Amino acid sequence: MRTFSFICLIVACSFIVNAQDCNSYFAMEEGITSQITSYDKKDRPVAVVDYEIKKVSNNNGIKIAEITSTVKDEKGKLIATSNYEVSCKGDKISIDFRSMMSPQLIEQYKDMELEITGNNIEIPNNLNVGDQLPDSNMEMTMNMGGMNMKMNVAMINRSVTGEETIKTPAGTFECVVITYTSEFKMGITKSGTAKQWLSKGIGMVKQEDYNGNGNLTSSSLLTAFNK
Numbered sequence: 001m002r003t004f005s006f007i008c009l010i011v012a013c014s015f016i017v018n019a020q021d022c023n024s025y026f027a028m029e030e031g032i033t034s035q036i037t038s039y040d041k042k043d044r045p046v047a048v049v050d051y052e053i054k055k056v057s058n059n060n061g062i063k064i065a066e067i068t069s070t071v072k073d074e075k076g077k078l079i080a081t082s083n084y085e086v087s088c089k090g091d092k093i094s095i096d097f098r099s100m101m102s103p104q105l106i107e108q109y110k111d112m113e114l115e116i117t118g119n120n121i122e123i124p125n126n127l128n129v130g131d132q133l134p135d136s137n138m139e140m141t142m143n144m145g146g147m148n149m150k151m152n153v154a155m156i157n158r159s160v161t162g163e164e165t166i167k168t169p170a171g172t173f174e175c176v177v178i179t180y181t182s183e184f185k186m187g188i189t190k191s192g193t194a195k196q197w198l199s200k201g202i203g204m205v206k207q208e209d210y211n212g213n214g215n216l217t218s219s220s221l222l223t224a225f226n227k
Helices: 002-013 103-108
Strands: 023-027 033-040 045-059 062-073 078-089 092-095 113-119 121-124 136-144 147-168 171-186 188-199 203-211 216-226
Touching: 147 188, 147 203, 147 216, 171 203
Parallel strands: none
Antiparallel strands: 033 045, 033 216, 045 062, 062 078, 078 092, 092 121, 113 136, 136 147, 147 171, 171 188, 188 203, 203 216
């Protein structure tokens, strides 16, 4: 369950980028830093993810941001680091599906032969209540001494369900609300739902994750954002 919680945390934090000239809900400027704090079901902090946009480039009309994330536990001990890309073209932003993978798991399996496939998380430039958004998934195949083991993470049934004002340590934000079903498969399947708040010019400011019975299992909150 802890592994699934860390994957949910990374999925949540994948949205901390925004693009003023490409996507209303995300900013792709070098040097922007942000922080997401994750809490357990009793509202106790369990992990902190710090993000930095290291580089922004333009390749054939596609704007690409290179992002570094650092995950620490509640005591400040480093758990893992990871890198991924966010691209922006036309009326949508596309977040590398590899960002759905917990850096903790990548570190755990770093010495194995890995194959990672999937499709990116897409966020349209304009979000309106009632909109249906594309599904996203990531599948990792690990070669374990001649035997392949597969793990799949998916975000399905994504839709825009409302608008709310959210207050966090980083400020007060007007947000659209996106809900989706999350699935994690590795031998067995674990599924739940998530509620996510996105703000223009910022990205994700809050997320709540629920198990299959509808009980809150964890939450994430934007606790810092600096340009």
